[in-house]
Amino acid sequence: MRVGIIGYGSMGKMLLWKFSEAGNIEKEDLFVSNRTESKLEEAKAIANAVSSRELASLCDIVFVCVRPVDLKAVLEDIRDSINPDALLVSLNGSVSFETIRKVIDIKTAKVIPSLTAEIGRSQTLVCFDERVSDKNALKDLLSTIGDVVELPENEMGMGSELVSCMPGFIASIFDVICRSAEGHTAIPKDQIVKMVLRTMSATGDLMLQKDMSFEDVVTRVATKGGITEEGTKVVYENFPETAELLFEKTLEKRRLTTAIAEKNF
Ligand SMILES: NC(=O)c1ccc[n+]([C@@H]2O[C@H](COP(=O)([O-])OP(=O)(O)OC[C@H]3O[C@@H](n4cnc5c(N)ncnc54)[C@H](OP(=O)(O)O)[C@@H]3O)[C@@H](O)[C@H]2O)c1
Numbered sequence: 001m002r003v004g005i006i007g008y009g010s011m012g013k014m015l016l017w018k019f020s021e022a023g024n025i026e027k028e029d030l031f032v033s034n035r036t037e038s039k040l041e042e043a044k045a046i047a048n049a050v051s052s053r054e055l056a057s058l059c060d061i062v063f064v065c066v067r068p069v070d071l072k073a074v075l076e077d078i079r080d081s082i083n084p085d086a087l088l089v090s091l092n093g094s095v096s097f098e099t100i101r102k103v104i105d106i107k108t109a110k111v112i113p114s115l116t117a118e119i120g121r122s123q124t125l126v127c128f129d130e131r132v133s134d135k136n137a138l139k140d141l142l143s144t145i146g147d148v149v150e151l152p153e154n155e156m157g158m159g160s161e162l163v164s165c166m167p168g169f170i171a172s173i174f175d176v177i178c179r180s181a182e183g184h185t186a187i188p189k190d191q192i193v194k195m196v197l198r199t200m201s202a203t204g205d206l207m208l209q210k211d212m213s214f215e216d217v218v219t220r221v222a223t224k225g226g227i228t229e230e231g232t233k234v235v236y237e238n239f240p241e242t243a244e245l246l247f248e249k250t251l252e253k254r255r256l257t258t259a260i261a262e263k264n265f
Helices: 010-022 052-058 068-078 097-103 115-119 136-145 153-163 166-182 189-209 214-221 227-264
Strands: 003-006 030-033 061-064 087-090 108-112 122-128 146-150
Touching: 003 010, 003 052, 010 030, 010 115, 010 136, 030 052, 052 068, 061 068, 061 136, 068 097, 068 227, 087 136, 097 108, 108 136, 108 153, 115 122, 122 136, 122 153, 136 146, 153 166, 153 227, 166 189, 189 214, 214 227
Parallel strands: 003 030, 003 061, 061 087, 087 108, 122 146
Antiparallel strands: 108 122
16 A cells, blocks of 8 residues: 655654554555655655645555645645545644545545654545545554544544644643742642653552543542632533633634535645
């Protein structure tokens, strides 16, 4: 199976190197293209640097890893050369299958990786248009960077909030907690951050490994009338408003971004 990556930016670079490191795609089957060709020098160690048109004609799976503003130009460029049996994969969540189909009418999927792919623990979202019958080749490929979660197209927005934006939400929430802790202790900041991060990461692993719910953890730690309960009460009483606002704002921004991307396409 030949795999091609159009756009060697943040996402394209990450996918290309991860697919290569996984060891199940040889260099002869891995292709890459980029608008600024000079950026591809390092990629030549693991993939064949070609034009986007050549890549589209040769590959079975064609990832398009460009910004929404550049997507239409790429699709127009490869439209006449793409292998008709290829699976086109867009990394852009805001442009619909219907809109893509107006430019290029071929089997299509959308993929949203998360930052945690860097350590092989992505929760990668994927959705397929109705013409894709064999989903396994793409899913197997994506499993090399972590877990794969298939969703219908209309849930990709909320799905993105939960896995692609979530590392940012989690980081900002715990940043606030660590900053607050600093004001109450002489423990150095970097030590506070490490203690909280390791506890956070271990709590997630504990819940997954022991099949525990959030409630289970709270019950185990926050004994009735104890110190932890004092803190968990504050969170349950005050944080829901912030969480609600977070989703209201991000989902509204997502709707606007989608409308602009569709309008400019
Ligand atoms: N970054 C994330 O965390 C993330 C997560 C999930 C999904 N996404 C989505 O992934 C897509 C790519 O994002 P990114 O962060 O990787 O963008 P990026 O870092 O800006 O990279 C985009 C790349 O596309 C290349 N490009 C632009 N037009 C091209 C063309 N006509 N032909 C070939 N290559 C072209 C650019 O080349 P130059 O070198 O010439 O600029 C650049 O290397 C976006 O749709 C984004 O929404 C991103």
